[in-house]
Amino acid sequence: MxxxxxxxxxxxxxxxxxxxxxxxxxxxxxxxxxxxxxxxxxxxxxxxxxxxxxxxxxxxxxxxxxxxxxxxxxxxxxxxxxxxxxxxxxxxxxxxxxxxxxxxxxxxxxxxxxxxxxxxxVLRGFSKSNKDQADNETEFDGEDAYQMVARFNDTSVEYDEETGDTDLYGANGVEEYEGFLSTGIDGYHGPESVDIQQNEHYKAYRESRK
The missing domain is CATH 1.20.120.910 (DksA, coiled-coil domain)
Incomplete structure (x- = not known):
């Protein structure tokens, strides 16, 4: 050896x-x-x-x-x-x-x-869960999750009233009215606790209802 x-x-x-x-x-x-x-x-x-x-x-x-x-x-x-x-x-x-x-x-x-x-x-990427083209789809899908994370790399350093995506749902919301409806720090406790924000999403919502 x-x-x-x-x-x-x-x-x-x-x-x-x-x-x-x-x-x-x-x-x-x-x-x-x-x-x-x-x-x-x-x-x-x-x-x-x-x-x-x-x-x-x-x-x-x-x-x-x-x-x-x-x-x-x-x-x-x-x-x-x-x-x-x-x-x-x-x-x-x-x-x-x-x-x-x-x-x-x-x-x-x-x-x-x-x-x-x-x-x-079993991973197929975000495209598998992309339902943005469906007008009646309100699910927060994989594409939305990616957009929320990706927007941190695109947000301007200057203050802007509107941040994030401004797509059909508005400001990363699941439904379009989530872009202009808000509640206080104590959350929702009836219709009287909901405030309407006079922003571009509200204007677009009003225009789409005419």
Whole structure:
């Protein structure tokens, strides 16, 4: 066994011992430490669940790494260590030093795109929730949320009575009359608590009703 193989074997064995010790010390306990659930706020239970799930994920990751190490050690013993499992080419020494359990050369490794978060499979951008073209739609959709955030980059430093979008709904409102109706700090408590602001949205509303 040459020098590089001995060093790789030693590195892998040391890492395996380290992982097994850590796995033994951090066995995942799926039971809550609380004697009763009645006095707990739901957030306390959620935190407890999150911690257990995090520990379980780390535990699984370490077990998978141990499996890869055992596979690499087996290849050292049968003389196939450092050989790409897909092409049969020699894996560069630099790659093995940085990634001792490498099974393939870089060009045959799993593309980065395949490691993308699973959440991206269901995300379709704001266009999926854009209902601005529907005149009878009053839902505060994804497009509206984006516009509200984006307007902070476009607002002038000078004071202007009208801020934000001035589209069909007026001032980021869901319905057009929200651009000119307001209440006091104590909120709505009847029609008498609603004030009409004499602004451009009110004028446009009046013009559209003529």
């Amino acid at each position: 040459d020098k590089h193989l001995r060093e790789a074997k030693q590195t892998l064995e040391c890492r395996k011992v380290e992982l097994l010790e850590h796995i033994h010390k951090t066995e995942v306990d799926h039971n809550t430490q609380e004697l009763s659930e009645y006095d707990n706020h739901p957030a306390d239970n959620a935190t407890d669940l999150f911690d257990r799930e995090k520990d379980a994920a780390i535990h699984q990751h370490m077990e998978e790494e141990v499996h890869e190490i055992e596979h690499a050690l087996k290849k050292i013993m049968d003389g196939s260590y450092g050989i790409c499992e897909k092409t049969g080419k020699a894996i560069p020494l630099e790659r093995l030093e940085a990634f001792p359990t490498a099974r393939t050369i870089v060009s045959e490794s799993k593309p980065f795109e395949e490691y993308r978060p699973v959440e991206e499979d």
